Amino acid sequence: MSLAADPSGAYQAFYRRSIDDPEGFWAEQAQLIDWQQPFTQVVDTSRPPFAKWFVGGQTNLCHNAVDRHAAAHPDRAALIWVSTEVDQTRQWSFAELQREVEAMAAILRAQGIGQGDRVLIYCPMVPEAVFGMLACARLGAIHSVVFGGFASHSLAGRIDDCAPKLILSCDAGSRAGKVQAYQPLLEEALRLCAHQVPKLLWIDRGLVPIEWRTDRDLDYARERERVAGERVPCVWLESNAVSYTLYTSGTTGRPKGVQRDVGGYAVALAASMKHIFDGRPGETYFSTSDIGWVVGHSYIVYGPLIAGMATLMVEGLPTRPDPGIWWRLVEQYKVSVMFSAPTAVRVLRKADPKYLHEADLSSLRALFLAGEPLDEPTARWIRDELGRPVIDNYWQTETGWPILTLARGVAPMQERLGSPGVPMYGYRCVLVDPETGAELQEPGQKGVLAIDHPLPPGCLQTVWGDDERFVKTYWSSIPGPQRYSTFDVALRDADGYTFILGRSDDVINVAGHRLGTREIEESISSHPGVAEVAVVGRADELKGQVAVAFVVPKDSAALEGEGAQVLQQGVMHCVQSQLGAVARPAQVITVAALPKTRSGKLLRRAIQAICESREPGDLSTIEDPAALMALAERLRQTGAQ
Ligand code: AMP
Numbered sequence: 001m002s003l004a005a006d007p008s009g010a011y012q013a014f015y016r017r018s019i020d021d022p023e024g025f026w027a028e029q030a031q032l033i034d035w036q037q038p039f040t041q042v043v044d045t046s047r048p049p050f051a052k053w054f055v056g057g058q059t060n061l062c063h064n065a066v067d068r069h070a071a072a073h074p075d076r077a078a079l080i081w082v083s084t085e086v087d088q089t090r091q092w093s094f095a096e097l098q099r100e101v102e103a104m105a106a107i108l109r110a111q112g113i114g115q116g117d118r119v120l121i122y123c124p125m126v127p128e129a130v131f132g133m134l135a136c137a138r139l140g141a142i143h144s145v146v147f148g149g150f151a152s153h154s155l156a157g158r159i160d161d162c163a164p165k166l167i168l169s170c171d172a173g174s175r176a177g178k179v180q181a182y183q184p185l186l187e188e189a190l191r192l193c194a195h196q197v198p199k200l201l202w203i204d205r206g207l208v209p210i211e212w213r214t215d216r217d218l219d220y221a222r223e224r225e226r227v228a229g230e231r232v233p234c235v236w237l238e239s240n241a242v243s244y245t246l247y248t249s250g251t252t253g254r255p256k257g258v259q260r261d262v263g264g265y266a267v268a269l270a271a272s273m274k275h276i277f278d279g280r281p282g283e284t285y286f287s288t289s290d291i292g293w294v295v296g297h298s299y300i301v302y303g304p305l306i307a308g309m310a311t312l313m314v315e316g317l318p319t320r321p322d323p324g325i326w327w328r329l330v331e332q333y334k335v336s337v338m339f340s341a342p343t344a345v346r347v348l349r350k351a352d353p354k355y356l357h358e359a360d361l362s363s364l365r366a367l368f369l370a371g372e373p374l375d376e377p378t379a380r381w382i383r384d385e386l387g388r389p390v391i392d393n394y395w396q397t398e399t400g401w402p403i404l405t406l407a408r409g410v411a412p413m414q415e416r417l418g419s420p421g422v423p424m425y426g427y428r429c430v431l432v433d434p435e436t437g438a439e440l441q442e443p444g445q446k447g448v449l450a451i452d453h454p455l456p457p458g459c460l461q462t463v464w465g466d467d468e469r470f471v472k473t474y475w476s477s478i479p480g481p482q483r484y485s486t487f488d489v490a491l492r493d494a495d496g497y498t499f500i501l502g503r504s505d506d507v508i509n510v511a512g513h514r515l516g517t518r519e520i521e522e523s524i525s526s527h528p529g530v531a532e533v534a535v536v537g538r539a540d541e542l543k544g545q546v547a548v549a550f551v552v553p554k555d556s557a558a559l560e561g562e563g564a565q566v567l568q569q570g571v572m573h574c575v576q577s578q579l580g581a582v583a584r585p586a587q588v589i590t591v592a593a594l595p596k597t598r599s600g601k602l603l604r605r606a607i608q609a610i611c612e613s614r615e616p617g618d619l620s621t622i623e624d625p626a627a628l629m630a631l632a633e634r635l636r637q638t639g640a641q
Contacts, residue, residue: 144158146158147290153192367382598622599621
C-alpha cells in the first residue's frame with residue numbers, strides 16, 4: 001500500500017487486518033447492523049468460489065434500513081423525492097416511510113407473495129419503486145428492478161429469467177418534459193416472453209391512461225386503501241437468503257442476474273457508509289443515479305437508509321430547469337454526501353459555473369463519482385469549482401460497493417487524479433497477466449484486475465439460477481489459481497494507486513451505462529435488411545464511449561445513398577424499440593464486408609482502433625485486409641474519425 005495515498009498508515013493497518021483476519025474484521029463490521037439472531041460463522045469458504053457470510057445469522061434489510069430508525073428517530077427525514085419533471089416534492093420521515101413500506105408489503109402479501117418469490121419492478125424514479133424494493137426486503141421476496149429506460153426485448157428477457165409473480169410498474173415516466181408511457185413497452189414484453197405473470201400492480205400518476213385488465217391488473221392507490229392500517233412484520237431471514245437480482249451485461253447477448261444476499265449486503269453497505277462515504281445519521285445523502293442501476297440500489301435506497309440518513313431521490317435531468325438544479329437541492333436539503341457520474345459532471349461543465357457558485361454548498365463534504373472512468377480534466381474542474389474532495393470510486397454491479405477508492409472515513413487519504421485509489425478493505429486485489437495468469441508486481445505493468453477468493457460481503461453470491469455460469473464467467477477466465485476477473489485492465493503506479501484502463505471484454509460504457517456489444521448486435525441482426533453486424537465502442541468526449549454499428553446490408557443497394565439512410569434509420573429504430581434508447585448506436589455505418597480472422601472471428605478490436613484513429617494492432621490473422629481498409633475509408637467518408 002502506498003504512503004502517498006495513506007500518509008498516516010492508518011488505512012494500511014485497517015486494510016491488512018481485513019485481509020489477515022477477515023473473521024475478526026467482519027465480525028466487528030457486522031455490529032453496524034441489527035441481528036435478530038447472531039451468526040455462528042463469519043464466513044464459510046468451504047465451497048470455493050462460493051462464499052457465505054454471517055452463516056446462521058438472522059436479519060432483515062428493511063428492518064435495518066427503516067424500522068430500527070423509525071423506532072429510534074421516528075420524525076427524522078428518511079426519503080425526499082423531488083421531481084423536476086412533474087414539479088412535485090414529497091418527503092417521508094422514517095415512521096412515515098415504515099407505514100408506506102408496510103402498506104406496499106400488505107398489498108404484495110395479499111397477492112400471495114412471500115419469501116423467495118420474485119417481484120419485478122419496472123418504474124421510473126418514483127417513490128413507490130423504493131417502497132416496492134423495501135417491501136420485498138421486508139417480506140423476504142426477491143426484487144428485480146429493471147431500468148425504466150430499457151425497452152420490451154430487454155424487459156422480456158429479464159421477466160423470463162426471474163419469473164416474477166408480480167410486476168410493479170407505472171403509467172409513465174417523464175424525461176425532459178416528454179411523457180414516456182410504460183404500459184405499451186410492458187405489454188409488448190409480456191407478449192414476447194414465455195413466463196406468464198399473474199399480477200401487475202400499477203402506480204397511476206395520471207400522466208397517461210392505463211388500459212386495465214381486471215383479471216390481472218391492480219391499482220396501487222385502491223389496494224393501498226384496502227390494506228390501510230395493516231401491520232406487516234419483517235420476516236427474519238438467514239443472512240444468505242437472496243435479497244435481489246439485478247441484471248447486467250457481459251460478453252454474451254444474454255444478461256446475467258447478479259444475485260445478492262441479505263446479511264452480507266447489509267453489513268457491506270453499513271461499513272461503506274462509515275468508512276468510505278463518511279455519511280452520518282441525520283444528514284442527507286444525494287445520489288443522482290437511477291434505481292435501475294446498482295448505484296441506485298446501494299446508494300439511493302439501502303446504504304443511506306441503513307446509515308440512518310435521509311436519501312434524496314430526484315426524477316429529472318441535471319440541466320432542467322437549469323444547470324443549477326442539483327446545487328440548489330444540495331443547499332436546500334443540506335446534502336453532506338453527493339454521488340454522481342463523470343458524464344453528468346461533463347454535462348454540467350458545459351454550463352456557466354455561476355450555477356454552482358450561486359448555491360450555498362457549505363453542507364457538502366465530498367462528491368463521489370463512479371460508473372465510468374473519470375478523466376483528469378473533468379475531475380480537476382469539478383474539484384476546483386467545488387473546493388471539496390472529489391472521490392472517484394471503481395466498482396461493478398457484481399460487487400455492490402466500491403473495490404477501489406479512498407476510505408476517508410478511516411484515515412485522511414490523498415487522491416490522485418486519474419486513479420480511483422487503492423483496494424478497499426476485504427478485496428484481495430491482484431493484477432494478472434491474462435495470458436499466463438502470472439501476478440504482475442512491477443509498477444506500470446498492465447494486467448487484468450482480479451480478486452482472490454473469498455469476495456468480501458455484499459458481492460454477488462452467484463448468477464441467478466446458474467451457478468455454472470457464475471463459475472465459468474467470473475472465475476475461469478484467468479489461467480492458474482481460481483480468481484474473480486473484473487474484466488477491467490488496470491495498472492498500479494509506484495505509489496500503489498491503481499488506474500483503470502478499460503474493459504478486456506466486449507462491454508462498453510455509455511454515459512456510465514454498461515452495455516454488451518453482443519446484445520446490441522443481436523438486436524440489429526433481427527432487422528430483416530441486415531446480413532452482418534459489428535458493434536464497437538468509440539471514445540466520446542461527453543459520454544465516455546458511444547456505440548458505433550457497422551452493418552453489412554443484405555441488399556447491396558442499401559450500401560449507399562437513400563437505401564443506406566433507410567437502413568440506418570431502421571437499425572436505430574430496431575435497437576431503440578427492443579433494447580431502449582440507452583443502447584441506440586450513435587452511428588450506423590453500412591459496409592460491404594466486415595474484417596475477420598481466417599477462422600471467421602470478427603476483428604472487433606481492430607475496428608474499434610480504427611474508429612478511434614489508432615493503429616489497428618496485430619493483423620497477422622486477418623482474412624481480407626481490404627475489408628479493414630474499406631471500413632476505414634467508409635469512416636473517413638462519414639467524418640466519424
Ligand atoms: P456497472 O456494473 O454497470 O457498474 O459497470 C462496471 C464497469 O464500469 C466496471 O467494470 C468498469 O469497466 C466501469 N467503471 C465503473 N466505475 C469506474 C471508475 N470509477 N473508473 C473506471 N471505470 C469504472
